[in-house]
Structure formats: structure tokens, C-alpha cells
Amino acid sequence: MPTDRLHVELGQERPIPLAVELECASGEMLALVGPSGSGKSTVLRAIAGIYTPDRGRIDVDGETWLDTRAGVRRPAHERSAGFVFQHYALFPHLTALDNVLQAMGHIAAGERRERARRLLERTNLGGLESRRPAQLSGGQQQRVAVARALARDPKVLLLDEPFSAVDQVTREKLYEELATLRRDLSLPIVLVTHALDEASMLADRMCILHRGATLQTDTPLVVMTRPASPLVARLVGLKNIFEADVAGHDDERRLTHIRWFDRVLEAGHAPRFAAGTRVAWSVPPSHIVLHRRDRPSRGERENPVAGEVIRCVPMGAMTAVALRVVPGERADLFFSVPTHVARRNGVETGAPASVSLLADGIHLMPVTRAS
């Protein structure tokens, strides 16, 4: 087992339920994603030692920071964790340089200033060393917070929604800066965010958290397109989640057939579900292709589904469409098409339309009633 990684196991029932297990390797960025109240920040705080759960074990780089069974509870100031708080928590009475210097107690006094200066330069704050937090913009404050977190030469970097308090333009700049900074860092980085796009853009893997429990951890692509359960599918924003029965498997063509109302659909091969099993299935909007009215379009023979447009909302360049494919049933497909395509194909509320559901996008999951 590699030692230069972060391993976290947390458990408790109250006041915040926790059932967490996660790993993060050196140089890896793991995004903890979940709705507000899912316990993401609590997990981060537990790693830093500013929150102590009832039960748990935290190992970082071969050191045990928490082991409730063995009675090990290393206090926060003895854990080498760099923490960027959501609102940065900069010391308001100290300059940017002094903020960074506070985290350099482990370095020889003579070298601190020079290293703090270099860190501020690395986070693009050269020339602003003597400013106090109130004299800095939101983006600059975030950079001071990152510099301060790195000043401790931490064994793990913890980022608690670090981009939520800045405007969109600054945010995109900060994304780039973090991605650049990351290249030179070889430590586990845990990013807490509720923004899926942020997680999939920055993180190597993401972990979906719901009511304090880790539901699925994988690469953003896998989590977003192959969620482990209907609950994860909903949490990653998939709207097209339905139930069907497995009709059979076509091992040669690597397909699984599912019966959905009176249709049989081809889905990605999922031999783990026996024929006759009730399953949940999802399809991302990117795998729903609108048929052209004038001539056949791509994949027209692949799971063709016709229905009635029940909602059509133009939102700038894209138009959101809801298609009712089974009259009287709540089985509506949601997808987006470019607004000009919608217009050209006469997609409007009440009009008929047909789409193809691309088989490799149809993902089967076990049905979980509890969720």
C-alpha cells in the first residue's frame, strides 16, 4: 500500500451523519461533490482536525492523524494540512506577506520572508505583499489564501469551495492558475465544490457525497455518464432516469436489450443484469439525437423514439426540449438542441418529434427503492 497518499474513513450518526471512505493519491486532485448540507465541508474539516467525528481514521503520508479506536487525535496545528477556506479566513490585521508568514513556523526565521515573497509571486501577487486583505480584490484574497495554505509545506491541500466567492471572469482565471500551480505539486489535493463543471474540469476523480455518505468515486466522465445508482444519476444532474426490464443480452454485438413500456431499446452491454431483472437506466442529453425532418440523420435506426414536444424553451444559443414519449406516463426525455436546429425542424410545444437514443449512452443501474 503506498504511504504517500491520503486515506480517510469517517463515521458518525449525529449531529451530521457521516459514512465516508475516500483515498487521494499524491499529485491527484479529488473533488468532493454534493448538494449543500451533504457534509462535504465537514469531511474537509475532519481531515484538517478542526472537526472531530465520533469514529474515524485518517492517514496521510504514513502518519496517522486520527484513529478514534486507538485514541489518536492529532490537534489541527500539528497536522500539516494546507486549508483554503470558502471565504479565505485571511487575518484582517496582517498584510498579505504576514498572512503567509504565519504558516512558516517550521522554517528557519532567516529564510521565511524570502520564501513567503516567492510564494506570493508564484500565486501572481508580486508587488501586493504589503496590502491588507481589505485592500485586495476577491481573486487576490483567494491567491493569498492559496499561498498561505502552501506556505506550511503541507502534506495535503484542502480547498473548501475556493471559487464560490468570486465573479465568473475571475473564477475562470483562478481555475487556470490552480491547474498551472497543480503541475508542480506532488501532494493529495481535495477540492470541495457543489459545481459539477468545476469538478470535472479540475479534478482527476470525483466523489459524490449525499447526506454524509460517499456514494461513488471515479473519474468525472465515469461518474457523470455511468452513475452507480439512480441517486448518483440525479445528483450529477441527469434528468433522463427511467426504469425498464432486461429483455436479454446480445453478447456478439455487445448490447443489452431492455423493455421500456412497449419498446425494446438497445443499451450498452451490461451482462451483470440477468434477463427479467428490473433495472434503472439513464441517458445523458448528449446521447439524444433529434431526427431531421427533411432527411435521415445520424443513428436514425438506433433506438428511434417518437413523441410530442411538451416544452420547448429557447435559452440563447441552445433550446431545452422535453419530449413526451409515452402518453399519460411521466416518461419524458429532456435534451437540448441548438436553437437554429430546433427552429429549422419545427420543434415547438405540441409538435411531434422523434429522436434516437444512442445505445452506448444508455447506462443500466440497479433499482434502489430507498433512494
Place this chain on the structure above:
Amino acid sequence: MDSTALLLSLKLAALTVAILVPAGILVARFLAAREFAGKAFVEALFALPLVLPPTVLGYYLLVAMGGSSPLGRWYEAAFGHALVFTFDGLLVASIIFNLPFAIQPLQRAFEAIPDDLRHAAACCGLTGAQSLWRIELPLAWPGLLTAVALTFAHTLGEFGVVLMVGGSIPGETKTIALAIYDRVQGFDMAGAGLMSAVLLLLSVLAIGVTFLTSSRHREKRRHAD
């Protein structure tokens, strides 16, 4: 002008501040940062001197520190003289009746510091003491100043408790407040007036400094925001 009484009062006030304020910092910080069963009771206990009649407080202190009490007996065995009717006894009483004046402004000041700043200090590797010294006290200093000024001014002016516990012994327990009372009793209105003016001046100065600095602090914060 009873300069002995004035000096005694200043000495009592200075020593009360020197002992009570550092202890108050620790108590106030603890109360501000922690939640525990019975916290309201502890807070009420520290606030009690605010509402208790000084003579009542003085009576209980007299009983608690008297020669027949465990504390009084222990003190006499250790230091060779009684605790009541001495300057030491007066100092103990002064610390107790000033508890709310020191603790409350400090507690409010520590409560105003966001939890995340304390957490950030810990994540920077600062110990509790370093966090207090470098981060929390610099942010809580208007509260600290208020605690010092209120404790100092209130000690100079306290009458009931001082009379009960100290007994107005010249050079030992006769404070300026008691001296003023004595002068009025002896129809020396001019002497009482002079000493009252000195006390008034000191009190105005203490309160003035507090208000001036805290309003400046507020203004600075407003500009900073």
C-alpha cells in the same frame, strides 16, 4: 486631599487590572469559543456582581474570607495575618466584584472573531497561545481596552464592598471613595469636592479613551469594508 487614599486606590486598581485582565482573557476566550453544559450558569455567576447590592456581596466576601472560614484560616496560616481588613483581602474582593467588567467586554470581543480565523490559525500551525497572541488579541484589542478601563475606573469608585471587607483603615484599606465619604461626614466639603473632581477626571479619562479608540476602530473597519 487625602493623597494616601488616592495612591492606595490607584495601587488597588492597577493590581486588580494586572491580575484580573490576563485571567479574564483566558476565561472570556474559553467562554466565547466553547459550548458546554452549564455554560449559562457559569456566565450568570460571573455577571452576578453587576446586580448584587455591594453590601450583600461585601457581606458574603467577609464571611468567606473571615478568620473562621477555610479560606481565612488557610490564608492566616500561610501568611501570618488575616485576610479581611487588609489590602490583600481588598484586592481579592476587588477582583471578584470586577469580574463582569473585565470578562464581558473581552468575551464579546472574542465572540466577534469568526471561528474560521481561529481554525485558519490552527491550520497555519499556530498553537492556542500563538493564535491568541498573534491573531485573536490584536483583533480583540478594543474589548481588551474596555476591560482595562472599566475595571480600573470601577475599582476607584467602589464603595460598599470596600467598606465591608476593608473597613477603611488609613494606609491599608481606606480608598479614595471612602475618604470622600469621611470628608463629607466631617463637613469638609472642599476636600471631598477636590477628591471627587480627581475621581471624576480619572473616570472620564478612562471611559473617554475606551470610547474614542473603539469608535476609531469601527470607523477603520467601515473604511476597510
